[in-house]
Amino acid sequence: MSRGYNLLFILETFLVLVAAVTAQENGGSSRGVSQRPRVGFYGDRCRNVESIVRSVVREHVESNPANAPGILRMHFHDCFVRGCDGSVLIAGNNTERTAGPNRSLRGFEAIEEAKTRLEAECPGVVSCADILTLAARDAVVLTGGQSWRVPLGRLDGRISQASDVILPGPNDPVDKQKRDFADKTLNTLDLVTLVGGHTIGTAGCGLVRGRFFNFNGTGQPDPSIDPDFVRLVQEKCPQNGDATARVDLDEGSAGRFDTSFLRNVRSRRVVLQSDLVLWNDPETRAIIERFLGARRPPLSFGFEFGNSMVKMSRIEVKTGSDGEIRRVCSTIN
Structure with a gap:
């Protein structure tokens, strides 16, 4: 132990x-x-x-x-x-x-x-x-x-x-996410760690499709998303397709609990806006970099996830x- x-x-x-x-x-x-x-x-x-x-x-x-x-x-x-x-x-x-x-x-x-x-x-x-x-x-x-x-x-x-x-919603900005978690006695490290749980699971096409076809009413995809990933999601979630169809939250590793999701956040290849914006905020970005070994001192995602889950389970x-x-x-x- x-x-x-x-x-x-x-x-x-x-x-x-x-x-x-x-x-x-x-x-x-x-x-x-x-x-x-x-x-x-x-x-x-x-x-x-x-x-x-x-x-x-x-x-x-x-x-x-x-x-x-x-x-x-x-x-x-x-x-x-x-x-x-x-x-x-x-x-x-x-x-x-x-x-x-x-x-x-x-x-x-x-x-x-x-x-x-x-x-x-x-x-x-x-x-x-x-x-x-x-x-x-x-x-x-x-x-x-x-x-x-x-x-x-x-x-x-x-x-x-x-x-x-x-x-917390799928389009929330970072500041709102921080406030929502703070209201539950969870800090920014807990926020990034628990969002990292998106390394497994899927989202409904109806929930995410707007970002990939008509971001903020522009008629265009969200320009902050990797263009190759935009095309990939558009194929899986056609504009007039089934809104209940599912798309992976963690491209390439949706069934495995690992740091692949955080790497995809860094690469701008995630379907939820609330996930992608974690890379734009200096505080949450630094935590992601520590999980990925790109900034010191490093953090163990598996260990911190357990810690944050215990904290959350006491709410x-x-x-x-x-x-x-x-x-x-x-x-x-």
Whole structure:
């Protein structure tokens, strides 16, 4: 285990002990007091939680590789709306799942199946929010990414409203992206790192086609995109073609979790405007260069991705009476 993870584990253990002492003094439960999930939270109460989730995610990714980026994206969409509370999993009219940005999410079946298996082994113990957090890590590993230790102990939220779904957009400038991430206690390094998750997955042609045919109403492609890449995307997403057709976010390596996407940002060969503009900003550009080894000190993309995912997974975590352990992930108890 790396020195960084040892220090993280020691810190988390200390915080858990503090929470337990506080709870005892208040005559309450440490679960309701602790504001920080921790590694090993379930202990003997559900010893096989990680292996069960990993097995289910593997099965679903093997049957449909699109489930890997789908689950990763779902976790991001969950955490950025009301925190990491599994509210994106709730089905029904006017829930988060029905909001425009969430209609193309996939992987719900994997989370539900993992929940079913966990309920059979340790009923009423593991939250859907924790299952989704673990599944996102496993999706990264299954596509070649580096693993990380996942702190657990979240509760499931009881509220899911489509009107709450306000997410960073595909055409956002860098300054807005920085503000959106800062609002969630994430810094610029986290922004670049988590956007690097676009190394797997696709985007709908209807979402990106404007940049490649009629950028800002000019009738021409975005001049900042590599011209050869413009022609490539125009072939895959014809102007009057199927808007639901998909195009890779990471040309040439869409199924592999690596730094290829960041190299494509540098080469101006990415389909989302919000990705391309990261190369224009001095701060975000310097981070990309450090990931690619072009600037010192270098950064390890795999290691930083795990760190940023852990930070993101702590956003507005529900504890105590604020949440519950859902019996079925798509329905509030």
